[in-house]
Amino acid sequence: MDIRLKEVSKSFGKVPVLKNVSMEIRQGDIICLLGPSGSGKSTLIRLMLGALAADSGEIRFGDTRVPNLPLLGNVGYMPQNDAVYTDLSGEANLTFFGRLHSIPRALLKERIEAVLEMTDLTCDRNKLVRDYSGGMKKRLSLAAALLHEPEVLLLDEPTVGIDPVLRKKIWEAFRELQARGKSIVVTTHVMDEVAWCDKAALLYGGEVIEYGAVDELLKKTEQGRIEELFFRASSGEREEVSS
Amino acid sequence: MRALAIRVVTQIRNDRRSMAMLIVAPVFVLTLIFFLLADSDYVPKILVDEDGVPAPLVQAIYEQDAAVEACPAEALGEPEKYLRGHPDVDLIVTAPKLSQETDGQGIDGNGMISSVVDVQGAGSQTAGGQSAPGETGGGEGLDFYMLESNVKSRDAISAISDAQVSLNPSSEVRTHTVYGSADDSTFDSLGYIFPGVFTFFFVFIISGMTLVRERSGGTLERLMMTPIRRFEVIMGYSMGIGVFAAIQAVVIVCYTIYVLRLESLGSVALIILAMMLLAFTAVSFGALVSIFATTEFQIVQFIPVVVVPQVFFSGIIPLETIPYGLGNLCYIMPMYYGCRAMKEIAVYGYGLQDIWPYLVALVCYALALGVLNTLALRKYRVV
Ligand SMILES: Nc1ncnc2c1ncn2[C@@H]1O[C@H](COP(=O)(O)OP(=O)(O)OP(=O)(O)O)[C@@H](O)[C@H]1O
Numbered sequence: 074m075d076i077r078l079k080e081v082s083k084s085f086g087k088v089p090v091l092k093n094v095s096m097e098i099r100q101g102d103i104i105c106l107l108g109p110s111g112s113g114k115s116t117l118i119r120l121m122l123g124a125l126a127a128d129s130g131e132i133r134f135g136d137t138r139v140p141n142l143p144l145l146g147n148v149g150y151m152p153q154n155d156a157v158y159t160d161l162s163g164e165a166n167l168t169f170f171g172r173l174h175s176i177p178r179a180l181l182k183e184r185i186e187a188v189l190e191m192t193d194l195t196c197d198r199n200k201l202v203r204d205y206s207g208g209m210k211k212r213l214s215l216a217a218a219l220l221h222e223p224e225v226l227l228l229d230e231p232t233v234g235i236d237p238v239l240r241k242k243i244w245e246a247f248r249e250l251q252a253r254g255k256s257i258v259v260t261t262h263v264m265d266e267v268a269w270c271d272k273a274a275l276l277y278g279g280e281v282i283e284y285g286a287v288d289e290l291l292k293k294t295e296q297g298r299i300e301e302l303f304f305r306a307s308s309g310e311r312e313e314v315s316s
Numbered sequence: 317m318r319a320l321a322i323r324v325v326t327q328i329r330n331d332r333r334s335m336a337m338l339i340v341a342p343v344f345v346l347t348l349i350f351f352l353l354a355d356s357d358y359v360p361k362i363l364v365d366e367d368g369v370p371a372p373l374v375q376a377i378y379e380q381d382a383a384v385e386a387c388p389a390e391a392l393g394e395p396e397k398y399l400r401g402h403p404d405v406d407l408i409v410t411a412p413k414l415s416q417e418t419d420g421q422g423i424d425g426n427g428m429i430s431s432v433v434d435v436q437g438a439g440s441q442t443a444g445g446q447s448a449p450g451e452t453g454g455g456e457g458l459d460f461y462m463l464e465s466n467v468k469s470r471d472a473i474s475a476i477s478d479a480q481v482s483l484n485p486s487s488e489v490r491t492h493t494v495y496g497s498a499d500d501s502t503f504d505s506l507g508y509i510f511p512g513v514f515t516f517f518f519v520f521i522i523s524g525m526t527l528v529r530e531r532s533g534g535t536l537e538r539l540m541m542t543p544i545r546r547f548e549v550i551m552g553y554s555m556g557i558g559v560f561a562a563i564q565a566v567v568i569v570c571y572t573i574y575v576l577r578l579e580s581l582g583s584v585a586l587i588i589l590a591m592m593l594l595a596f597t598a599v600s601f602g603a604l605v606s607i608f609a610t611t612e613f614q615i616v617q618f619i620p621v622v623v624v625p626q627v628f629f630s631g632i633i634p635l636e637t638i639p640y641g642l643g644n645l646c647y648i649m650p651m652y653y654g655c656r657a658m659k660e661i662a663v664y665g666y667g668l669q670d671i672w673p674y675l676v677a678l679v680c681y682a683l684a685l686g687v688l689n690t691l692a693l694r695k696y697r698v699v
Pocket residue numbers: 085090108109110111112113114115116117153
């Protein structure tokens with residue numbers, strides 16, 4: 074399922090957050106959304122989900138236009154805050170989200186084992202989430218997004234607060250999902266994670282200033298660091314203001 | 317939908333505070349109210365002006381169930397001042413003094429602390445006394461002085477009327493009530509209201525807080541990003557919290573009737589049914605209010621606005637006495653229907669064939685709120 078955004082704009086009140094964003098995400102790609110805090114990464118993800126309605130423009134998953142109810146069964150969403158139930162155990166959280174996606178009982182058991190293993194939570198499955206550490210909650214939230222093996226994963230900062238060893242494991246798992254044809258959109262602040270992605274979109278001031286294959290983007294930089302593109306954008310803006 | 321209900325149940329069960337709030341708190345408050353409103357064996361303290369009041373009446377007053385003493389001279393001279401200094405004295409009974417105004421208005425002017433009830437003007441309070449002065453007071457009546465009109469002074473006044481009746485049995489008034497009995501305690505006559513009020517109150521809080529926590533924690537948005545339907549979300553919620561609302565209804569009704577011994581003429585099962593419907597309405601009510609709140613604290617702020625007014629329309633005040641037809645507001649208050657149904661079952665002994673309109677009203681209320689809540693979820697997802 075390809076994802077197509079066509080001239081999508083969104084403002085909150087009078088403040089424009091996204092201006093005419095167009096991009097295409099091909100099936101099986103891992104896309105990284107990069108941008109400073111407040112640049113609209115989370116907003117873009119929520120627009121793609123249909124959690125927010127765009128002011129103008131359209132978003133399509135294959136031929137289906139967002140928002141669409143059955144489509145949600147094929148999307149895994151991980152919000153930026155750990156939206157998990159603190160009064161439930163880790164496993165009860167997963168069971169709940171699994172049941173919402175109507176996963177058959179036997180399969181659900183299997184899937185829970187798999188995602189718990191992947192996020193290294195097998196030992197803490199019966200602990201109440203309110204006794205989890207911050208990183209554990211994050212991992213559980215990720216586990217819940219992967220549970221129903223969706224075609225498209227929209228993950229808002231999935232690896233924040235996760236140690237490098239586990240982070241590598243998680244990225245390898247993403248790669249494996251990609252090999253099975255799943256599309257993944259990830260927002261991140263950690264620039265070196267860009268290396269794991271096929272493509273990167275750079276959001277700045279409500280616009281996509283760059284979108285392309287990661288190695289292409291790196292060619293545009295002098296020292297091979299993706300941040301340079303942002304530095305350039307911000308200095309360009311300053312020159313505009315001063316001139 | 318079932319998954320959601322099961323999750324809500326597990327969640328509340330894992331949260332001890334919520335459990336305590338749902339079960340322990342209402343039982344505790346009800347018990348407290350039971351003791352507050354129960355019949356007391358309070359003995360009023362009465363001072364009698366033995367020289368002024370006719371001797372046979374004095375004699376009869378002494379025979380009453382009250383702590384009666386002769387009125388000291390200083391109390392006779394300035395009864396108001398004396399009462400201020402002796403708050404344990406409930407009533408001073410004197411013969412009218414010619415030198416002093418005895419009509420109501422003059423005495424009102426003496427200030428708010430003290431008021432004098434003249435037997436002849438006392439109206440229904442001392443109904444037995446109205447025909448009495450001819451025989452006992454020498455046609456001049458009696459003056460009552462009290463610190464304030466309250467349950468204690470009314471006890472004292474009724475002791476005096478009893479004394480008058482014992483002298484003049486023909487003036488006895490026998491009270492016959494269609495429902496209950498005249499000497500019911502306040503708890504007996506209002507007791508059926510409190511279970512309804514508390515069920516509504518506590519279920520409202522739990523429901524509102526659970527949902528507002530979910531809204532602010534982002535789990536509601538996440539939940540809405542699964543292929544669950546909006547009405548399923550609302551139904552699942554109502555069912556999950558409804559389980560506890562139902563348990564609470566059973567516990568409270570059984571506790572009130574079997575432990576606190578509130579008498580019920582009608583079927584206990586029917587009372588429980590009415591309570592459950594009221595509780596379900598409270599679930600939807602809490603859910604609706606949670607839309608306008610962003611923190612749990614704000615749910616609490618809504619209580620004075622949406623819960624407290626309903627309490628006044630639940631039957632604590634007779635609605636006919638509310639001016640400007642404001643009593644009709646009761647028809648928009650679910651608590652009215654619930655409490656009214658319970659009153660008619662418990663006190664009047666009515667059955668389902670008589671009270672069904674109230675139950676239907678509650679069901680409609682809950683359904684209407686459910687529809688509103690479902691529409692409100694459009695904020696999260698338009699499909
Ligand atoms: N519900 C909302 N109402 C009003 N403004 C909002 C809302 N959600 C986001 N915004 C604004 O939109 C802008 C983009 O927010 P967004 O959360 O998308 O940023 P972000 O790129 O995800 O930032 P971060 O990296 O810090 O997560 C911010 O200026 C924010 O204040």
